[in-house]
Amino acid sequence: MQVIRLASETDLTGWRAAARSLRSLGVAPEEALWTVDGAGGDLFAATATGGEAPMPPQAQQGGAPFTVPREFVELADLVVLHRSDERFALLYRMLWRLAREPQLLHIHSDPDVQKARHLAADVSRAAHKMKAFVRFRQVAEGDQTERYVAWFEPAHRVTEMVAPFFVARFATMDFSILTPDACLHWDTKALVVLPGADPADAPTNLQGGEDALEDYWRAYYASIFNPARLKTASMQQHMPKRYWRNLPEARLIPDLIARAETRTAAMVRQPSSIPDRVIRQVTRKLRDGTFDDQQPANLEEVAAMIQACRRCDLWRDATQGVAGEGPSRAKLMLVGEQPGDQEDLAGKPFVGPAGQMLDRALAEAGVPRDQTYVTNAVKHFKHEPRGKRRLHKTPNTGEVTACRWWLDHERRLVKPRVVVALGATAVTSVFGKALPIAGARQTAHQLPDQSQGVVTYHPSYLLRVPDAEAKAKAYAMFVEDLRFAWRLVA
Template sequence: MRVVRLASEIDFAGWREAARTLRGQGVAPDTVIWTVDGEGDLFADPEPLAAPAPGGFTVSREFLELAEDVILHRSAERFALLYRLLWRLAAEPNLLRIATDPDVARANDLARQVSKAAHKMKAFVRFRTVSPDPETYAAWFEPAHRVTEAVAPFFARRFANMAWSILTPDVCVHWNGAQLAVTPGADPADAPGEDALEDYWRTYYASIFNPARLKVEAMTKEMPKRYWRNLPEARLIPDLIAAAEGRTNLMVAKPPTEPSRRVIRAVARASRDAAYDGMAPQSLEEVAAGVDACRRCPLYREATQGVSGEGPAHARLMLVGEQPGDQEDLAGRPFVGPAGQVLDRALAEVGAPRAETYVTNAVKHFKHELRGKRRIHQTPNPSEVTACRWWLDAERRLVRPRVVVALGATAALSVFGKAMPIGKNRGVALQLPDQSQGVVTYHPSYLLRIPDAEAKAAAYALFVQDLRFAWGLAA
């Protein structure tokens, strides 16, 4: 057996050098034991690795990026798993593309967990004042995986003008306004105590808590309970959840509030092509009131009502359709008809609950023609899309999604400001001016119109694939 002892739990450079040497010498994965310096005397001191045989080899950037993430996981198998993949790549150069391979699937799963841990650290670190002069802040955090050093540059950019420290059981990172420093891990007893601002933070959190939109399972998935003990607002959460039903009933019993007069006056004054500069809605409620009163194009004349978007105020994923259909026009909600059922089914397969997405349309009024008693859908023309784009831009500005999915050609025209053929542009992330990512795919109603069952199934599979890709980008 060959024993390799690395300098630390995240010693990627050491693992990479040892793995390169071992594979160059033809040492099989099942004859290598990976350990970390300081783990005790379970293994004898490793023999120095001899130089590999001449010739060398290369691996893809994809594998190196995967390995850099997997190394940060707490799993004891990570070093051996990565070396096994490296060994197999010699005979299977396309191995990483086989998502169903057990080793590849396991490595991708570890990488996803590391990415999720990094995201949670960015979201749930709470700094507290430890010194007013000079102004210094500190935070205690217990990451699920060893992501502290990888995430530290994010905080250095985000809080560049602050002096701060983040203490974790693994390592501590410190920023003095100019450079980052890393020190050994700390003890929970070293965590900073509460400061005077936390009461204000709890007051703010209680004021924005909306009991009508509470979904406990979704909330605890996004904010796992393991992080609650380090969040000042967490002490309020059990009581807010307990009181949610009663508060919701009171909200339902209240008479509807009047739409914002400012938005209504702005809409009434605006001509078909007038700009709304200086009159931008400040909330999604104002958007909904403005959409219903909008007269920027003639479509309002034949529609029952304007249909604005719905979903969380800060959803990570925004889905943009073409326009409301017949059922949406009557209900006043987007995607409640047959196309909405297709969308809901696809989102469920992806694991992206619709309740966690913001769903809207490029055009907010139903364009149709009468055939007897039936209202037949008509595609909005570019001028109608342009006239309504102001409302979509307002929704994007307020929701600030990470990813915007354009469902169909009309939605793509509104989101990107130009024609975007679906077949040529689907399956890739396209940068938008507001730094969100744009994804193009089919509209669910297109899938309903495909007559051939086999072709319909194939198009639906591509649709699900695109949604899964977008949901992964938004994670």
């Protein structure tokens, strides 16, 4: 039997050195006994005299070097901080097994792996809870204006592990965290780690004299609690009782629970209050109207009234109605299909990818965008959810017909000489019927209101054409059509 004495409860370096030697020497896990100096030394001394002499780890050098997965080292880093007595033996057993089973760590269902992961998870949780449940008290000490001290009892030996967290968070603060395992002292410049403190040695003001703000904290804790939804099991799962004695707010818990039911009953019993006359009479926006009897007098009214449009159901899932944009006397009007994801959020037509395509083509065709009125056949974004995105959906004839009322008003108010319908939906809306785009383009179609209609592709169609050659060709036709429309205007 080999007895290994480690320097401290968390002596990972000592463990690594000893474990490396033992494995090289072929000492099986059952043959190794791990102990910590000063902790239960007597018990193991007896065993040691019965077996071989204790092996000081630093004396054991040599043996063939070997490697272990990085993941094992990371796991060991956490496991040694656990208070379990079997941690060093477990780690050595795993190290031993890794020689024959290099994939061991991936077999999460292996009892040793599972055990080690559980210990590591306990340690991580203890570290997290320490970050959460340390409570500082402000103490007055000599000429220092602000100094903070905390007494804390972590579930595992995580104090040094979480030190960087507190230093990063309270770098400008003079603080100490005392625990039974180790004490941290930070003076805004350097961290000093000293051995653990006895609760009896903790500064008296931690037991006695209170920090005035603790009372405010308790007031907050009591007020933020909703007595109508008591879930004490859930509270205890996340805030185990072992932490309560160092939490200033925990002393309120029994009373809050005890009074919860009566408080709730009182709220429910209370007669509903009658609104007093202070309530302002708020004029409600006109809702659920079709506006058929109210003609918008100008483009501003169109934009405002579209927000309340209920002519079809598309408004429900859309952010807002998107009216057209451009000079009120533009000679050229471009009509697209409907706002897309970006247009819906921004409230402006053609600002997304299709809009950028349109801008490029307009520039190339020599059409000044600021002299055109850009709008859509349908004013609300029709889409369906696909995962976390919104997928464009083509509006149906009913929706196009319902929304045509708005386009007709835009045309009546702007009085463009030429209206360009971009894509099939716009064609249906502008002409009142479907036309084949390939056959109808490059022709001036007379419209009933004395303007001329031009037909071309929708810019988002150009974005979707898969093969590069066809795309270039479609784009060239698109530019040609815009140029044709601009010539008609002149």
